[in-house]
Amino acid sequence: MPRVLLIEDDPAVRRGVQLALRHEGHEVFAAASGEEGLERFRFIRPEVVVLDLMLPGIAGLDVCRRIREQDQVPIIIVTARGDDVDVVVGLEAGADDYVVKPVRARVLEARIRAVLRRLGPPASTSARPRPETHGDLAVDRAGLTVTLRGEPVLLAPSELRLLLTLSASPGQVLSRQQLLEAVWEHSYHGDIRLVDACVKRLRGKLGEPGGEARYIHTVRGFGYRFVAPAADGSARTAGTAARSAGS
Structure with missing residues (x-):
């Protein structure tokens, strides 16, 4: 109960x-x-x-x-x-x-x-035996834990589910409405302030101060995209899509 x-x-x-x-x-x-x-x-x-x-x-x-x-x-x-x-x-x-x-x-x-x-993983993702590595960021979908440079990142349920949803498809642009439905389960044309505020908090916890977008990029007029940094710190996404949007 x-x-x-x-x-x-x-x-x-x-x-x-x-x-x-x-x-x-x-x-x-x-x-x-x-x-x-x-x-x-x-x-x-x-x-x-x-x-x-x-x-x-x-x-x-x-x-x-x-x-x-x-x-x-x-x-x-x-x-x-x-x-x-x-x-x-x-x-x-x-x-x-x-x-x-x-x-x-x-x-x-x-x-x-x-x-x-929201305390569980998104329905569209399956548990994986090993954490995913995105540059300095490790996402363990099975254990629902996140680490940055080896240190645990404490995320609220909505922040964790947002990260799991975005990082499931690096390089893919998800609209605010898609994120609202996937993370908050608001099926109507809802309040995108939930999405923008959560992205802002998540960026701060992922070490992206001052609006610098390393992992979560804004695609103006559309929504957000997760970008997996390569070992040299450059963005690594599918095709040339990663270079099409501003941060």
Whole structure:
């Protein structure tokens, strides 16, 4: 039974979401503030965190950052303003997905199921006995681990699934919509901010500071492509496609 930590200060919303998630079979623990949420997180060790951004005391964004510093548990943020910068800032703080108030129980449950499935490899890839090597980057699909220059890279579920999806076909351009469907399982014409924010976080963890794209290249007007560096540091992709897009 997946454990869910719900951090929400509104009593009515908190009770409603608790009842709905328990009805779906989740074990739900609730907190009414950021401080209480962080305290309960340390003792509960939930499988998923549902986090309201507008909290008294420690703000939701700071809670998200603190949790992400110590754990890669899936985090779904709740915001009252879906078209606001709150969404982008929340995603860049480490959240895996978001829902907009008023929270619809079926939508939230679908997002929870999706982030839990994200802990496994994409359905389109098969487990391989040995890690793939892309320059300094090693991707172990069977063990779901990533190392960079021999050091482990801690990735949130959405970041790991995004890397697995992109690196499965080096040189192939995947649109934002394709990535949204493959990684977040959003089958509708969804919110590409999820993709762009996750790419930004992933690039940072792969040692691509300041927008320098070594592994994940932007193909303007289309989407993203994974580029496997050769031993000499140059890009290695199929054909001449790797040279057609800017970084």
